[in-house]
Amino acid sequence: MEHVPLASITASAPSQAAADWASDEARLHGLPLRVVHEPPQDFGEARMVVHSVRREEFANSRTGAAPLLTAAVERAARPLVFVPDDLSGVPHLAGVTVGVDARAPSGTAIDFAFECARIRGSGLHVVHAWSLPASAADLPFGIPEEDRATWEDQEVQQLADALRPWREKHPQVPVLEDVVLLTQTQALLHFSAGAALVVVGQQHGADRGEMMRSLVHEAACPVAVVPS
Template sequence: MEQVILASSDPSAPSRTAADWAAQEARLHGLPLRVVYGSPQEVSEAKVVVCGLRREDVADPQTAGSPLPANVEAAARPLVFVPDNLCGPLHSEEVTLGVDARNPAAAAIDFAFDSARIRGSGLHVVNAWSLPASAAELPFAIPEEDRAAWENQEVQQLADTLQPWREKHPEVPVLQDVVLFTPAYALLHCSAGAALVVVGRRPGAEWGYMLRSLLREAACPVAVVP
């Protein structure tokens, strides 16, 4: 059965923007585009499901409620949310991937490498990390050599995590970025220069601060990969 790119369509501006983005994605993949009225339902042949996103439909990251979690939690396919204020062609084709190198989501990494490959672009892999809990017990400021050692461990962990995909896709230039920020802050900052931000989501996991922040504020489409 041939795969398709599935998109929603209705008179709203977000749906029209999402349909236009889905049409471009279908051309890049060389796949048919199927446009349905209203919220797209899961179909077995959908490679990607594209949805328009109204920013006001996403609850503030400080609150728990939102109309969108049911769509995300039930999805068996990658969902790409295209924001309603996305205007004109993107200036960059770079794909940004948020990854936890110590607990990587393989499906999201696959999706991000493939998205960069079909665009002929680079892949910016962002691993946000935090100081270990033991750092809070130090009586004085953290010695620079300790911080450097912890950061080097994160860099090596990320390199080891990505190695199988880099060998599989040698044509995709990869920028590995280890940053001492929260994941939400790091990815929102990167979204300003990206064509697509990709994050993973484990089935059954509740929405987190990072995902709500991205959908509410990201400057580009956001792919959520189960």
């Protein structure tokens, strides 16, 4: 039998916000909920692990809970959902937002996001962030509008190609594809205000660690990190 366990990455007891979110998620999946106050070594066949976090402990990337988050993400064997303690009492929205790099999409993150949207009966907002080519900075009179439009069209096509297998697998899930000229962090923070959950794939490196810290510290909804 599967479980949807709830754990805390801080020394404190899990917050009410995390407990409420995990309870709702277990109900949606039709699974039992196992609540633990200290993360065990083995979560068995858990569908996901829900962590309660205190936002103020993520203000500094080198102190507090930020290093614990990075370590938890690095060794994760199943999706981790981080629920900030100040979300208690916030209305639970239906939609799911997933960050996708169209050039190197995380299949497990996309699949998880589609499944989360499916069980909620909601739409899926897919966000692909892109940047102008480095050569654009050398243009003497700025970027011609037709060049920018061409580059953006290429990004749109890449995202459509990357999502095609999952759209065919989940035809019942409405999908909004969004290509934005922002960083991935900026885009996901912006769209988190209208989401029930933001989903990202597990990636390594200092930049990705900083992105995760920013999302957990500032996002307006829980954040799920899905291992590859």
